[in-house]
Amino acid sequence: MTSPLASRLPFVAGAFAALIVAVLVAPLIGSSSINLARAFDASVPFDRNVDAQIFFIARLPRALAAALVGASLAAAGVVFQALLRNPLATPYTLGVSTGASLGAMLAITFGWTLPSVITWALPPVPAAALAGAMGSVLIVYWLARARSAGLSTTVLLLAGVTLNSFFSALILFVQYIGNFADVYRAMRWLMGNLDVSTYRQLVAPLPFIALAAVAFAWLAKPLNLLAAGTSAAEARGLDVQRAQRIAFFSASVITGAAVSIGGPIGFVGIIVPHLVRLVAGADHRIVLPASACIGGAFLVVCDVIARTLLAPVELPVGIVTAVIGGPFFLWLLIRRS
Amino acid sequence: MGSARTALGSRLSTSRDAVVRRDSTAPCPPRTAHRTARLLALALVALAASCGGQAPAVSTSSDAAPARIVSLIPAVTETIYAVGAGDAVIGVGTFDTYPPEVASVARVGGLLDPDTERILALRPDLVFLYGSQTDLVAQLERAGIPYQTYRHGGIAGIVETTRSIGRRVGHAERGDALADAIERDLAAIRARVTGRARPRTLIVFGREEGQLRGIYASGGTGFIHDMVDAAGGENIFADVVQEAVQASLESILARAPEVILEFRAPGATRTETWAAQQMDIWRGAPSLPAVRNGRVHVLLDQRLVVPGPRVAGAVDLIARTLHP
Numbered sequence: 001m002t003s004p005l006a007s008r009l010p011f012v013a014g015a016f017a018a019l020i021v022a023v024l025v026a027p028l029i030g031s032s033s034i035n036l037a038r039a040f041d042a043s044v045p046f047d048r049n050v051d052a053q054i055f056f057i058a059r060l061p062r063a064l065a066a067a068l069v070g071a072s073l074a075a076a077g078v079v080f081q082a083l084l085r086n087p088l089a090t091p092y093t094l095g096v097s098t099g100a101s102l103g104a105m106l107a108i109t110f111g112w113t114l115p116s117v118i119t120w121a122l123p124p125v126p127a128a129a130l131a132g133a134m135g136s137v138l139i140v141y142w143l144a145r146a147r148s149a150g151l152s153t154t155v156l157l158l159a160g161v162t163l164n165s166f167f168s169a170l171i172l173f174v175q176y177i178g179n180f181a182d183v184y185r186a187m188r189w190l191m192g193n194l195d196v197s198t199y200r201q202l203v204a205p206l207p208f209i210a211l212a213a214v215a216f217a218w219l220a221k222p223l224n225l226l227a228a229g230t231s232a233a234e235a236r237g238l239d240v241q242r243a244q245r246i247a248f249f250s251a252s253v254i255t256g257a258a259v260s261i262g263g264p265i266g267f268v269g270i271i272v273p274h275l276v277r278l279v280a281g282a283d284h285r286i287v288l289p290a291s292a293c294i295g296g297a298f299l300v301v302c303d304v305i306a307r308t309l310l311a312p313v314e315l316p317v318g319i320v321t322a323v324i325g326g327p328f329f330l331w332l333l334i335r336r337s
Numbered sequence: 338m339g340s341a342r343t344a345l346g347s348r349l350s351t352s353r354d355a356v357v358r359r360d361s362t363a364p365c366p367p368r369t370a371h372r373t374a375r376l377l378a379l380a381l382v383a384l385a386a387s388c389g390g391q392a393p394a395v396s397t398s399s400d401a402a403p404a405r406i407v408s409l410i411p412a413v414t415e416t417i418y419a420v421g422a423g424d425a426v427i428g429v430g431t432f433d434t435y436p437p438e439v440a441s442v443a444r445v446g447g448l449l450d451p452d453t454e455r456i457l458a459l460r461p462d463l464v465f466l467y468g469s470q471t472d473l474v475a476q477l478e479r480a481g482i483p484y485q486t487y488r489h490g491g492i493a494g495i496v497e498t499t500r501s502i503g504r505r506v507g508h509a510e511r512g513d514a515l516a517d518a519i520e521r522d523l524a525a526i527r528a529r530v531t532g533r534a535r536p537r538t539l540i541v542f543g544r545e546e547g548q549l550r551g552i553y554a555s556g557g558t559g560f561i562h563d564m565v566d567a568a569g570g571e572n573i574f575a576d577v578v579q580e581a582v583q584a585s586l587e588s589i590l591a592r593a594p595e596v597i598l599e600f601r602a603p604g605a606t607r608t609e610t611w612a613a614q615q616m617d618i619w620r621g622a623p624s625l626p627a628v629r630n631g632r633v634h635v636l637l638d639q640r641l642v643v644p645g646p647r648v649a650g651a652v653d654l655i656a657r658t659l660h661p
Contacts, residue, residue: 032591047623050590057622058587111546111606123547179432180448185543185551188583197549197586198621312588313577 008286011279015293022300023067027059029304031311057197065194065202065261066303066317067296070268072209072258074295075216077269078276078288079251082223083244084153091255091269094160094248095136098167100259101190103132105171108186109178122204125189126260130205133256136163141248151244192265192318194303205257212257215250216292220284223247227282265318267325268295274332402507403463403483407445407456410487412645413465414439416499419515419646422506428459435639435647457482463505492563495648496520515646522649523567526656530569533660538570539594539627542581542601542642549586549621556582560644561600568655570596590622596634596659597627603637612637634658 028036032054038044039051046052076091084093091097106112107128114124122130143159144151175183196202222243225233230240255269272295273287280286299317302324306317407428408414414433417426423438431447433439443459446452451473456464457480466473468486477484485505487498496516503512540561543553555561555572559580562572573592574582599615601607612635619625619633627633636658640651 030587031585032587047629050593050624053622053624054587054590058585058590107546111604113546113606113611123545123550125545125548176450181543185545185553188551189545193551195550195585201548307585307587312574312582312584312592313579314583314585 005283005285008280008283012286012290012293015276015290015297018297019067019071019293019300022297023063026063026066026300026304027055029308030054030059031308058195061196061199061202062194062303062307063300064199065196066299068202068205068209069194069258069262069265070272070299071292071296072212072254073265073269074272074291074298075213075288076251076255076258077295078273078284078291079216079219079223079247080269081273082226082284083247083251084157085227085229086157087274088270090266091251091258092164092264092266094140094156094252095163095167096133096252096255097259097264098164098171099136099139100129100133100256101264102167102171102174103128103130103135104189104263105174105178105186106132108189109174109182111182121200122260123201126201126204129263130208130256130260133259134253136167137249137252137256139163140252144248151241151248153244156248188316189263190318191316192263192321193314194262194299194317195307195314196261201261205260208253208257212250212254215246216254216288219243219247219250220288223284223288224282227284263318265299265321267321267329268299271325271329271332272298274329278332403461403505405459405461406463406465406506407459407461408433408465409445409447409451409470410465410467411435411643412489412495413487413498413502415643415645415647416502416512416515417465417506420499420503420506420508420511422508425506427461428456435643435645465502489560489644491558491560492523492567492648492652495560495644495646499646519646519649523652526649526652527567527569530656530660533569535569535571536595536632536659537573537593538565538596538598538659539573539584539589539592540565540570541597541599544599547618549618552584552586552589554582554584554589556580560648561641564641564648564652564655565598565659567652568659570598570655570659586622590624593624593626595626595630596632597625598655598658599633599635600641601635601637602639602642607637609637 034051034054036051036055038049039055041049041052044052073091077089080089080091080093081087104125107124112124112128114127140156140159140163144156175186178186222233222238225236225238226240226243233243234240273291276287276291276294280290299321302320303317306315306320309315402422402425404425405427406417406422406425408417408426409430411430411433414426414429415435417423418436418438423436426439426442428443428445429439431444443455445455445459448467448470451466451470453473453476456473461482464477464482464484465487466484468488474484474486496519499516499519500512503509503515540555541552542555542561543551545551554574555565556577556579557572557575558578561580562575565572573594574584597619615635616633619628622628636654638651638654640647640654
């Protein structure tokens, strides 16, 4: 007899296959037609091979960025929903993305430049976004700890929601004092953009994402226990405080890394986990990896739409995810009830 | 020379729809009742449509030349000074930097944050403002202060604006002379570049710092496109009928520009050193002919971003960059 877990494994494998197929197929699609044979022809020097450059500079890094960001946001969504025991939680509920956005707004508006040692790996805007995200994580954690020894999810939620509004107000203020062109670009950053143009920009956030992925692997079982409530989890021998702390930090850090790459792209972190749970049940050992894979594949597809629909003009990918994700989520909601 | 004239003439007529008529004699229904003033602000779009696609014209006109002028628009401010009415300017916008005399003039806010109280306190007898500042228009109406609205258009718009501002501030002859001079200078530049190969040009006016990302390029309409066109360049995004195009790296690689022009206003961080660093960033797309041939030019010049009377100088700068 197969265990429930084993019977769900093909679903995870299928999700993983979907992600791989999406990343492999996406670079073949674009606003211009390229000659694949020429793109992979090593005898043509790279700096003269337009087809190779469109494939390797314009498309492949975008597909990888979309996969990485989509997977991170979907997995972070799963963890936040479990940690806060709230199905409406998103990776952005606790203020990480608004902190990142504030950092990015400041960098764009004031034209910050950084020492070239840092900008080689991380240009000013992503660097400021990452710093803003990490700053807001620490503030929320400090607030949640101030009231009680453990992590109070209620305080966590309140602090996060308040910080979100506070940072939003600061963003408006920064935009108010900024000049017109910068405000326009800042607004555009908020709509999401995965046109990273180099692989370097994916490398710097990678350690954060890898670290969080390791934590997520450990978290799957504790999150299953936490779903039944903290006292029940404690009764079954879980160090609840430690699990909550790890869940909070890993999910926040991976969200910050994802936002620094692509901006605050919405809906991935909420519709993908719900869709996966609908199909595969609530076991986090299945939901976490499957959501990561589906989330990555979903965002890769959305980005293909974003860069081809209105070509040569770019459509912000955040608008694509919202237009697809919003109605889909509502349909899900009606169908379930 | 004759063919250049014709080319300019046809451009004048083709881009007419982008031009805003500010002339008080424009064939718009005259405003009669004060009560309609508030409705007028709401009905701007409809009114513009009734004027054949042109923006709302003037509230009141008086025969005497204005003696207390407020201008919220850098390009208009430059024109007022250029036609010799600078002495009458008593208030300018936040972003006005030219001519140097404006440094000592009162500041009254900008496009999004006009300081209405300040403007009223200055007791102007003519206010130049953006057509989109409908709240301010309504307030000026209520206060009975004459105003003229303005919207950025192409080069033809600049020439026409110069004439109408000259008339409006009582220096019609100098306005016409200035407009003629702009047209003459532009025609001379067009004649100079006629017959030369027109390099396929990417015109960038915004980009994320230190990256080939979030690139804003000029589409095929508006004053920046017109300037490069006049200077003998072929805009690679000419087919996109928008002023600003958010261009993906893919579309830029596919369109393979022979020259890349980045237009930026000089500023505290925008120095020649900064400009030199931007060339390095473009090496991230090495197949671009412009990058291979070292034809990425970062131009730091206020004239490139203000659609005002110095436009011919800006076009000359571009022409010399495109056709060295």
